[in-house]
Each structure stands twice: as C-alpha cells, then as structure tokens.
Amino acid sequence: MPETFLPILFALAVAFALGGVMLALSWVAGKRTGGKIKLSTYESGMPLLDRSRKRLSIAFFLIAIDFVVFDVEAAFLYPWVLVLRDGGWPLFWAVMVFVGLVVVGYAYVWKKGGLEVATQVAARRSGSAVP
Amino acid sequence: MSPETLAALAKMGLWLAFLINVAPIMLWVERRAPAFMQDRLGPNRVGPLGFFQGIADAAKFIFKEDIEPATADRGLYLLAPVLALVPCLTTYLVIPFGPDIEVAGRTMASVVIDSDSGIFVFLALASLGVYSLVLAGWASNNKWSLIGAIRASAQMISYELALTLAVVAALVPAGSLHLGRVVDYQIGERLFGFLPAWGVLVQPIGFLVFLVAMFAETNRLPFDLPEAESELVAGYHTEYGSIRFALFFMGEYMAMAVLSALAATLYFGGWSLPGVDLMQLPGVLPALVGFVILTVKVAIFMFLFVWVRWTFPRFRYDQLMRLGWKVLLPLALANLVYVAALAVGGKL
Numbered sequence: 001m002p003e004t005f006l007p008i009l010f011a012l013a014v015a016f017a018l019g020g021v022m023l024a025l026s027w028v029a030g031k032r033t034g035g036k037i038k039l040s041t042y043e044s045g046m047p048l049l050d051r052s053r054k055r056l057s058i059a060f061f062l063i064a065i066d067f068v069v070f071d072v073e074a075a076f077l078y079p080w081v082l083v084l085r086d087g088g089w090p091l092f093w094a095v096m097v098f099v100g101l102v103v104v105g106y107a108y109v110w111k112k113g114g115l116e117v118a119t120q121v122a123a124r125r126s127g128s129a130v131p
Numbered sequence: 132m133s134p135e136t137l138a139a140l141a142k143m144g145l146w147l148a149f150l151i152n153v154a155p156i157m158l159w160v161e162r163r164a165p166a167f168m169q170d171r172l173g174p175n176r177v178g179p180l181g182f183f184q185g186i187a188d189a190a191k192f193i194f195k196e197d198i199e200p201a202t203a204d205r206g207l208y209l210l211a212p213v214l215a216l217v218p219c220l221t222t223y224l225v226i227p228f229g230p231d232i233e234v235a236g237r238t239m240a241s242v243v244i245d246s247d248s249g250i251f252v253f254l255a256l257a258s259l260g261v262y263s264l265v266l267a268g269w270a271s272n273n274k275w276s277l278i279g280a281i282r283a284s285a286q287m288i289s290y291e292l293a294l295t296l297a298v299v300a301a302l303v304p305a306g307s308l309h310l311g312r313v314v315d316y317q318i319g320e321r322l323f324g325f326l327p328a329w330g331v332l333v334q335p336i337g338f339l340v341f342l343v344a345m346f347a348e349t350n351r352l353p354f355d356l357p358e359a360e361s362e363l364v365a366g367y368h369t370e371y372g373s374i375r376f377a378l379f380f381m382g383e384y385m386a387m388a389v390l391s392a393l394a395a396t397l398y399f400g401g402w403s404l405p406g407v408d409l410m411q412l413p414g415v416l417p418a419l420v421g422f423v424i425l426t427v428k429v430a431i432f433m434f435l436f437v438w439v440r441w442t443f444p445r446f447r448y449d450q451l452m453r454l455g456w457k458v459l460l461p462l463a464l465a466n467l468v469y470v471a472a473l474a475v476g477g478k479l
Binding site: 004005007008010011012014015016018019020022023025026027029030031032033036038039040041042044050052053054056060063064066067070071074075077078080081082084085087088089091092095096099102103106110115116 | 139143147192193194195196197198199200201202209212213214215216217220221224243244245246250251252256272273274275277278281284285288289291292295296299302303306307308364369370373374375377378449452453456457460461464467468471472474475
C-alpha cells in the first residue's frame with residue numbers, strides 16, 4: 001500500500017524544513033563583514049597553490065563499479081530470507097550456487113588487484129618497492 | 132485528521148524529540164567523557180556539570196558569520212548541509228520501539244511505518260547520506276574538500292556492502308524484513324533453554340562486522356579518514372563554517388543514534404528486556420517504556436562511539452579499504468552462509 005509510506009514524504013519535509021530554518025537563522029543572526037581575502041578558497045593560510053578540480057585516482061572509479069556489482073548481488077539475497085525455511089536444503093544449495101558465482105567474481109577482482117586501493121601510494125610514501 | 136494520521140504524527144514527534152536532543156547532549160558527552168579519560172575536567176562552566184555546553188555551542192554557531200567561498204557553487208553548497216539531515220531524519224521511521232498497543236479500541240503498532248519491507252526503506256534512505264558529502268566536497272571548490280568527499284564516498288559505499296550482508300544474516304532467524312518481527316523473534320525464542328535469542332548471541336561475527344561497518348558508515352574514528360585533520364585540513368567540510376558546519380555535525384550524531392537503534396534492534400532485542408513483559412502495563416505505557424529501554428541501549432552504543440574515538444588511532448586509507456573489502460566482506464558472507472545453514476537445519 002503506497003499510503004503506508006507517506007510518513008517518509010512528511011519526514012523528508014521536516015528534515016528540509018529543519019535544515020532550511022537553521023540556515024536562515026544563522027543568515028539573519030550572524031554578522032557579515034565579508035572581504036575578498038576571507039571569501040577566497042582556503043589553502044592553509046597561503047596563496048592558492050593549484051587548481052581545486054584536481055585529477056583523482058582511477059581506483060575510486062573501480063571501487064564504485066565493484067560496489068554496484070556486489071551491492072546488487074547482496075540485494076538479491078534479501079528475498080531469500082523470506083522463503084529460507086520453506087525452501088529447505090534444495091533452495092539453500094541453489095542460493096549457494098549463486099553465492100559461489102559471486103565469490104568467483106570477487107576472487108577475480110582480488111587477483112586482478114582491483115581491491116588494492118591506495119596501497120601503491122602508501123608504498124611509495126614509505127619508501128618500499130611498489131608491489 | 133484520521134486517528135491513523137494522528138498516531139503517526141505522535142510517534143514521529145516522539146522520535147524527533149529524541150533525535151533533536153541527541154546532538155547537544157552528545158556534544159557535551161563527547162567533551163566531558165574523554166576529559167575524564169585523560170584526567171582533566173572538560174567543559175564544566177555552563178550549567179550543572181557543564182551540561183548546557185551543547186546549547187551554548189549551538190547559540191555560538193548561529194551567531195557566527197556565514198562565510199561562503201567566492202568560487203563555490205552556491206545552490207549545491209547550501210543544499211549539502213541540509214541533505215546531511217535527510218538520512219537520519221527519515222530512517223527512524225521503520226525502527227520499532229514497543230509492542231502493539233491498544234488505544235481507544237484500536238490496535239496500533241509502535242513503529243511509524245508498519246511495513247513488511249521495513250529494512251529496505253532503512254537501507255535505501257541511509258544510502259542517501261553519500262550525496263551530502265559528495266555535494267559538499269564538490270560545491271566547495273576546494274581541493275581538500277574534493278579529496279575528502281571522494282574518500283568519504285568510497286569508504287561509505289565499501290562498508291555499506293559489509294553492512295548490507297550483515298543485516299541480511301541478522302534477518303535470517305526471524306525470516307522477515309519487518310524489524311518488529313525481528314524483535315518478536317528475539318523475545319519469543321530461547322538459546323539453550325535460558326539465554327535470550329539476541330542476535331549478538333546467535334551470530335557474534337555478524338555483530339562484529341555490523342559494528343565495524345557502523346563506525347565506518349558514520350565516519351567516526353578510527354575510520355574518520357574523510358576529515359583526517361592531519362592530511363586534509365577538515366575534509367569535505369573544510370569550507371563550511373557557522374551553522375552550516377553544525378548541520379553536518381548534527382547529521383553525524385543523529386546518524387550514529389539511528390544506526391545504534393538499528394544495531395540494538397537487530398542484535399540486542401530492540402525495545403525488549405529479558406524477563407520484562409511490557410504488555411502488563413496499561414494504555415500507551417508499553418510503547419513509552421519500550422522507547423525508554425531502546426534509548427538506554429542507544430545511549431550505551433553512543434558511549435561506545437565516544438570511548439572508541441578516544442582510544443584508537445586513525446587508520447591509514449589503504450588499511451581502511453583493505454579491511455573493508457578483504458576482511459569484512461568475506462566475513463559477512465561466511466556469516467550469512469553459516470546462519471542460513473543453521474536456520475535451514477532447524478537449529479534456530
């Protein structure tokens with residue numbers, strides 16, 4: 001029943017209202033002196049050294065892809081909870097085949113180094129050889 | 132207004148009163164408790180034992196100047212702190228805080244959304260937390276913010292996997308996605324004839340995975356890499372000041388409280404206490420007393436958050452990702468298979 005979930009919309013409205021009111025409160029009550037230097041981008045008190053939109057490690061992109069793959073697979077396991085006892089051992093082994101396939105994919109990602117996030121950077125910093 | 136609407140509003144009001152008070156109280160606890168751990172006094176000037184420190188801080192935040200970087204993307208910059216409140220102010224809707232009660236001849240569930248897909252709602256809304264961090268980091272137009280935001284999002288989605296798998300395993304004994312049924316199971320069953328069938332006793336490994344993932348999801352030490360002061364200034368909220376920073380702060384504390392409530396519900400019997408039958412109480416008292424019991428359990432978890440923060444050093448980023456992907460994820464999957472085998476084998 002969709003109306004069961006109406007409280008979510010209401011709670012969302014409450015959250016936005018609360019945030020908006022607090023922002024407005026500070027806008028009204030806070031003093032404003034401003035200034036060009038004060039409003040410049042923060043760089044530990046020095047003049048700005050480089051661009052803000054820097055290039056980022058490709059590893060973060062890999063994590064996002066891995067997450068999408070494994071999270072969808074985790075979501076498939078939720079319906080199993082509901083029929084677990086009724087399904088008994090035949091269903092258990094059927095799901096184990098599915099889990100086995102996930103594990104194969106996981107082992108592949110591991111072996112290919114897809115999980116080695118930031119280890120190369122850390123190794124370079126500590127002076128040891130890059131794995 | 133129909134009685135159902137009124138009841139839903141009353142239940143939401145109860146939760147909101149609880150959640151709004153979490154931030155100021157935790158502000159005080161987080162400064163007072165570590166002070167005693169480190170043999171100093173901590174804030175003790177505002178009110179008795181410094182208890183009103185949180186209110187003083189809130190007032191200070193409101194009267195601070197709103198500084199906004201000239202190069203920031205204005206709309207998104209202002210939207211991000213508001214979004215930080217969204218996951219914690221919506222996920223509480225599916226957490227049960229008492230048994231079904233009778234009010235004016237109607238049976239009423241002590242949970243705002245009484246749905247069989249409760250945990251899905253929780254996970255879906257909790258995932259929205261990432262948007263706030265990413266938008267904050269990107270809209271600030273500052274490299275520290277951006278790096279902090281990217282790190283934070285990678286960390287949160289990595290640990291969300293382990294969390295999701297731990298939650299599936301925690302639902303297996305009850306065989307339902309309705310959190311109320313999970314609590315009912317923990318009340319009704321006994322382990323070895325005398326222990327309450329609390330999730331933590333059925334699947335200690337699952338609880339451990341959930342606990343670690345919970346710390347990482349809320350960006351708390353030892354996993355507060357998103358704001359690692361020593362390397363990133365302040366991470367995604369580097370360019371935020373005054374009340375805008377306080378909103379992130381509030382969001383973090385409320386998220387801790389709601390996740391603690393979920394942990395208590397899945398692993399520690401939720402609103403129930405072993406040997407106490409709340410149904411003996413008249414009127415709406417069962418729900419209110421249940422809420423108090425749940426609050427006490429949440430408070431214990433919140434103290435654990437503070438305790439851990441002031442005990443452990445921060446992990447390095449590659450250690451954090453290795454723990455999430457190479458330890459917690461296989462552990463959570465193994466725990467799920469183990470619990471499922473127990474349940475199918477009729478041992479649970």
